[in-house]
Amino acid sequence: xxxxxxxxxxxxxxxxxxxxxxxxxxxxxxxxxxxxxxxxxxxxxxxxxxxxxxxxxxxxxxxxxxxxxxxxxxxxxxxxxxxxxxxxxxxxxxxxxxxxxxxxxxxxxxxxxxxxxxxxxxxxxxxxxxxxxxxxxxxxxxxxxxxxxxxxxxxxxxxxxxxxxxxxxxxxxxxxxxxxxxxxxxxxxxxxxxxxxxxxxxxxxxxxxxxxxxxxxxxxx
Numbered sequence: 113x114x115x116x117x118x119x120x121x122x123x124x125x126x127x128x129x130x131x132x133x134x135x136x137x138x139x140x141x142x143x144x145x146x147x148x149x150x151x152x153x154x155x156x157x158x159x160x161x162x163x164x165x166x167x168x169x170x171x172x173x174x175x176x177x178x179x180x181x182x183x184x185x186x187x188x189x190x191x192x193x194x195x196x197x198x199x200x201x202x203x204x205x206x207x208x209x210x211x212x213x214x215x216x217x218x219x220x221x222x223x224x225x226x227x228x229x230x231x232x233x234x235x236x237x238x239x240x241x242x243x244x245x246x247x248x249x250x251x252x253x254x255x256x257x258x259x260x261x262x263x264x265x266x267x268x269x270x271x272x273x274x275x276x277x278x279x280x281x282x283x284x285x286x287x288x289x290x291x292x293x294x295x296x297x298x299x300x301x302x303x304x305x306x307x308x309x310x311x312x313x314x315x316x317x318x319x320x321x322x323x324x325x326x327x328x329x330x331x332x333x
Contacts, residue, residue: 268301
């Protein structure tokens with residue numbers, strides 16, 4: 113994924129909070145040419161609450177948070193000097209379909225069109241968990257990404273991938289595939305990596321080396 117945007121997300125199961133750095137267009141950027149502007153780095157933070165701690169995150173040096181496709185919410189973020197990763201996700205593995213129809217997505221994007229607080233559109237969270245039941249999910253995401261880009265070509269699409277998934281085998285069985293990133297290359301403009309270096313119960317120390325391993329495997333995808 114060397115020519116794709118990459119967001120590294122370190123998730124702490126004990127706190128329900130994740131953090132990362134959103135880069136554009138790639139974590140492996142070539143040297144900047146003289147006279148050109150540097151890429152903007154967005155350090156984002158999100159949690160299980162409805163952005164109730166946005167100002168706390170800002171004080172910690174973060175400048176982006178998750179947000180619903182709501183004009184008032186985005187206006188509030190703009191007033192706080194923050195930008196929003198707009199949630200357009202939700203997927204039903206029972207039917208292998210997005211929970212939002214194309215019409216629903218069109219309505220939501222239209223309702224926030226032109227907001228300067230938009231950073232990107234968050235299409236789906238950890239879709240690799242549905243690979244076993246829905247092996248065509250990556251193609252579905254790519255199609256949804258193209259659809260959203262037709263509605264708003266100025267902001268990137270974004271998904272988050274976990275580091276393991278059950279996948280189908282040739283004999284009709286299943287197996288665990290570690291770092292299934294290759295299956296989603298090109299599905300969205302930015303691919304986030306959800307890494308869980310700390311777990312509950314905390315019987316073992318956090319292994320932050322897992323972050324570097326995930327980045328390396330993504331580069332190889």
